[in-house]
Amino acid sequence: MPKPPTTALIVGSGPTGLTLAIDLARRDIGVRIIDKSPRFPRSSRAKGPNPRSLEVLEDLGVIEQVLAAGSAPLPMRKYRAGEVIADTDPYAAARPTPDAPYDRPWLIAQWRLEEILRTRLAEYGVRVELGSELTGLAQDDDSVTASLTGGREIAARYVVGCDGGHSAVRKLLGVPFEGSTDEEQAMVCGDVELAGPDRGLWHQWFDEDGGVMLCPIPGTRSGWWFQASPETDAAGRPVPPSLESFRRLFAKHTRLPGELLTRAALLSSYRVNERLADRYRVGRVFLAGDAAHVHSIAGGLGMNTGIQDAYNLGWKLARTATGQAAPGLLDTYEEERLPIAARTLDITAERLRATLEAIKEPGGGLDSAVTPQTYGLEGGYHWSSLAPAGSTARLRAGDRAPDAPCADAATGAPRRLFEAFAGPHFTLLGFGPGTAQALRAAASAHGGELRTYAVTGANGANGAAAGGASHSVLADDGGHARSAYGIGPDEDVLVLIRPDNHVGLIAPAGDHRAVAAYLKGGALERA
Numbered sequence: 001m002p003k004p005p006t007t008a009l010i011v012g013s014g015p016t017g018l019t020l021a022i023d024l025a026r027r028d029i030g031v032r033i034i035d036k037s038p039r040f041p042r043s044s045r046a047k048g049p050n051p052r053s054l055e056v057l058e059d060l061g062v063i064e065q066v067l068a069a070g071s072a073p074l075p076m077r078k079y080r081a082g083e084v085i086a087d088t089d090p091y092a093a094a095r096p097t098p099d100a101p102y103d104r105p106w107l108i109a110q111w112r113l114e115e116i117l118r119t120r121l122a123e124y125g126v127r128v129e130l131g132s133e134l135t136g137l138a139q140d141d142d143s144v145t146a147s148l149t150g151g152r153e154i155a156a157r158y159v160v161g162c163d164g165g166h167s168a169v170r171k172l173l174g175v176p177f178e179g180s181t182d183e184e185q186a187m188v189c190g191d192v193e194l195a196g197p198d199r200g201l202w203h204q205w206f207d208e209d210g211g212v213m214l215c216p217i218p219g220t221r222s223g224w225w226f227q228a229s230p231e232t233d234a235a236g237r238p239v240p241p242s243l244e245s246f247r248r249l250f251a252k253h254t255r256l257p258g259e260l261l262t263r264a265a266l267l268s269s270y271r272v273n274e275r276l277a278d279r280y281r282v283g284r285v286f287l288a289g290d291a292a293h294v295h296s297i298a299g300g301l302g303m304n305t306g307i308q309d310a311y312n313l314g315w316k317l318a319r320t321a322t323g324q325a326a327p328g329l330l331d332t333y334e335e336e337r338l339p340i341a342a343r344t345l346d347i348t349a350e351r352l353r354a355t356l357e358a359i360k361e362p363g364g365g366l367d368s369a370v371t372p373q374t375y376g377l378e379g380g381y382h383w384s385s386l387a388p389a390g391s392t393a394r395l396r397a398g399d400r401a402p403d404a405p406c407a408d409a410a411t412g413a414p415r416r417l418f419e420a421f422a423g424p425h426f427t428l429l430g431f432g433p434g435t436a437q438a439l440r441a442a443a444s445a446h447g448g449e450l451r452t453y454a455v456t457g458a459n460g461a462n463g464a465a466a467g468g469a470s471h472s473v474l475a476d477d478g479g480h481a482r483s484a485y486g487i488g489p490d491e492d493v494l495v496l497i498r499p500d501n502h503v504g505l506i507a508p509a510g511d512h513r514a515v516a517a518y519l520k521g522g523a524l525e526r527a
């Protein structure tokens with residue numbers, strides 16, 4: 001008997017594939033994740049999750065591990081001709097706010113983040129199948145057959161290509177990956193061992209003819225991210241990276257002995273590529289992460305955009321696979337995420353230009369790559385068919401749903417909105433007593449897929465809890481929730497939050513029919 005198909009096959013176990021696998025596994029969706037690599041990578045590559053990705057990682061239940069394994073971003077020390085010119089900290093003024101608990105990116109090597117995600121995935125009984133390279137794809141109306149090297153095949157109802165910039169999935173689908181490669185902006189990178197410099201700083205030596213950047217890798221005693229403009233040979237061609245060339249570059253720009261660099265691994269040459277997939281979906285096959293978009297590392301958005309793609313796709317794929325939504329919901333993945341990738345290409349190109357300009361001047365450095373736009377907290381999917389008209393003084397449907405510190409009205413224990421949102425469900429917030437009946441009606445109509453909360457004033461005053469409510473009550477003692485959601489003290493409003501913590505619907509207090517229409521109609525219509 002042929003095996004029943006896996007629900008979802010994920011190709012590639014980088015940060016994108018692992019995020020998606022966890023998001024599906026926690027929804028009890030049968031998932032397999034394969035990688036062509038024979039072993040797990042130890043490459044440090046991305047320097048860490050930005051504030052929005054930290055919010056995603058909190059929802060996936062790994063935030064404590066990530067924070068413990070990494071560190072806050074380090075102040076930057078800039079040098080010219082080997083002399084210290086300036087110390088700067090682009091995050092010096094950043095502070096957590098009630099609506100955004102993560103005020104800066106977190107420094108953690110990509111391999112370490114992947115290790116944490118794999119451990120979480122294993123808790124659901126899913127392990128990455130290494131040494132499994134996808135070489136072919138065939139699909140019909142019901143399933144996809146993935147061919148692997150060695151003649152193996154995996155049948156799945158859906159396949160997601162999270163297989164990086166050279167994506168085999170994208171090529172097999174014939175999806176164009178238009179854009180450009182800038183041969184001028186080359187860089188060499190690697191993980192190096194180095195004794196000497198202060199590990200509390202990200203050191204940046206820039207001279208007129210190039211530079212070297214060294215950032216300590218958290219959790220290691222002497223490991224550093226090494227980045228530099230490459231050496232060129234007599235013909236002006238870049239010299240391939242090696243320990244010797246790294247030592248020469250290090251000595252040239254730091255004026256320190258090159259021998260301080262004792263080991264260099266995972267060497268790579270890097271050119272700025274700006275490319276965007278033409279489509280994110282062909283039938284039952286999807287693209288996510290670097291498979292769908294690549295751009296400059298200025299602003300540190302590559303891995304982050306992939307994590308956030310996966311978070312957008314996970315709940316939609318799960319809902320469709322279980323028949324809770326018709327396949328049309330899957331079209332909203334491209335509808336929402338492709339414009340975000342296009343904007344990310346613009347942001348990173350702009351940050352690269354700003355950084356290249358800044359380093360021409362003494363004291364300029366990588367802080368020019370950082371702006372609030374690189375935090376991932378701004379904007380929303382306002383154009384989406386999942387974002388009907390509706391707004392408050394601060395929010396529109398489609399926006400990222402803000403956090404707020406509240407308290408459980410029953411116990412008095414602190415409870416943030418993000419804790420109420422965490423998990424695979426939709427969340428309905430009812431601000432003000434006028435929402436009580438709608439909360440009750442929604443709770444009884446939608447059961448487990450929807451959690452309902454009355455958000456009350458101090459000590460439950462003016463709450464919707466009266467009358468034996470079936471919903472929980474959150475005391476918004478400080479008024480932070482009303483403030484973050486832009487709802488005045490006397491306004492009664494319903495706010496429906498999607499499973500990926502974006503605002504789905506903003507509706508008048510008594511309008512539980514609008515909630516039902518949203519959850520069962522339009523793009524979320526049942527299969």
Ligand SMILES: Cc1cc2nc3c(=O)[nH]c(=O)nc-3n(C[C@H](O)[C@H](O)[C@H](O)COP(=O)(O)OP(=O)(O)OC[C@H]3O[C@@H](n4cnc5c(N)ncnc54)[C@H](O)[C@@H]3O)c2cc1C
Pocket residue numbers: 011012013014015016017034035036037045046047048110132133134135162163164165166167168169189268270288289290291297299300301302303304305306
């Ligand atoms: C030097 C360097 C520095 C970077 N710095 C940053 C940074 O500071 N911030 C940032 O956000 N991003 C940074 N990036 C980018 C970041 O590393 C990528 O954006 C991120 O890894 C993308 O994640 P992904 O999961 O989409 O793809 P990947 O991490 O590339 O994972 C793809 C996986 O798919 C597997 N695979 C490929 N083909 C197949 C196949 N046919 N079958 C099965 N498996 C396959 C691969 O083995 C790999 O494990 C950097 C990248 C580099 C190279």
